[in-house]
Amino acid sequence: MKKRRIIIIATSLVGVVILLYLGMIFIGGGIISGALFNPRINQEQMERIFVEDFNFLIVIANYLADSEHASVHSFSERKEGHMSVFSDDFGLQQIPISDERAINAAETLRERGYTFIFKSNNLIRFVRWSSMNRGRGIAFATEGEPDESILPIFTIMEPLSKEGWFFYEQD
Secondary structure (H helix, E strand, O other): OHHHHHHHHHHHHHHHHHHHHHHHHHOOOOHHHHHHHOOOOOHHHHHHHHHHHHHHHHHHHHHHHHOOOOEEEEEOOOOOOEEEEEEOOOEEEEEEOOOHHHHHHHHHHHHOOOOEEEEEOOEEEEEEEEEOOEEEEEEEEOOOOOOHHHHHHEEEEEEOOOOOEEEEEEO
């Protein structure tokens, strides 16, 4: 009886490890693996990350700030060298990114743990931690301060060491 119990427990543990591994591969930071392998980042940690990554963040922030598109849903995410933009006239479209430096900066940030880059009106968000509908990261306000209309979706919006840059949390 003891031997059978040990075999069942060992088999169960192997099954859990396999599910976590598959979750990490196929979900890539989603519900299963996101909670375990994507630790939540606080403001102090984000400030250190911000300083280290600033030269890459500013390249993309300048590119998107100069973009005519008010709503960017993903920047060089699904199709490298493209961004998904939304407009009332055309819906969601894939638009080529015309700046090689911006493409390279996006790739570097992805390698450093950023999962998404979004633009909504005057706010560009660099997502560093996410789990389901929650997220934390770095935001850049193209006009120095985030647009008041977008602030209600954030639970935290605190300034970082450079003007116009913020640590944010969104629930």
